Amino acid sequence: MTRFWALTVGAATLTFALVGTPRTHAQDNKASPRERAGAVLFGQYCSTCHGVRLLKQDAAFDLAAATxxxxxxxxIRGAKTARGTMPSFASQLKDAELADVYAYVKRGHTPDLDDVPMESNH
Ligand code: HEC
Incomplete structure (x- = not known):
């Protein structure tokens, strides 16, 4: 009888361990809400110069590489400082919004963000 219970508890523990394991890998490729918010802002304010979806061929400056x-x-300081053709965004975007843009640029563009509209310069 003792052996029966030991087996039952053992099986239950094993089942829990297998079913309860968080499946993180499936989400690894998806942008976090912050990164998505950053992509939206990037598409509104930055993509005309830094490239739609961070693609280098139409970029004034390779922001992804620099970042x-x-x-x-x-x-954030860089985005708030006018330099050459780079305007200052100090009055248009909050630091928290620029931090989201940073999160997006740092992460890089992935296909799950392809639905985010991005302004093009041509
Ligand atoms: C009108 C074109 C233009 C737009 C729009 C633009 N940038 Fe830039 N940005 C540039 C250029 C050109 C440079 C390179 C400046 C230089 O060092 O000569 C640059 C450089 C930068 C740098 C590096 C600054 C440093 O300290 O080295 C950051 C960060 C940056 N941009 C962030 C942004 C963000 C964030 C946005 C959108 C909110 C944005 N830029 C929108 C043109 C633009």
């Missing part, structure tokens, strides 16, 4: 080594505060 790889750029900490968030530097990105």
């Amino acid at each position: 790889k080594e750029m900490p968030e505060e530097r990105f």
Whole structure:
């Protein structure tokens, strides 16, 4: 009898372990809500110069490449500082919004974000 219960508890534990394991891999490719919000803002304010979907061929400046080594505060400061043809976004976007844009640029564009409208310069 004791052995029966031990087996039952063992089987239940195993079943729980298998069923209860969080399936994180399926979500790994999906943008987080923050990254999606950042993509939307990027499409409204940044894609004309930095490239639709971060594609380099129509970009004034390869923001994705530059952002790889750029900490968030530097990105936000950079986006609020006019330089050359780069306008300052200090009055148009909040730091939290620029942080979302940073999250998107840092992550890079993936197909699940293809539905986000992006302004083109041509
Ligand atoms: C009118 C064109 C234009 C638009 C719109 C634009 N940028 Fe830029 N951006 C540039 C150019 C050109 C540079 C390179 C400036 C330089 O260093 O000469 C640049 C550089 C940057 C840099 C790097 C600054 C640094 O400190 O090195 C950041 C960060 C940046 N842009 C963020 C943004 C974000 C975020 C948006 C949208 C909210 C945006 N840009 C919209 C043209 C643009």
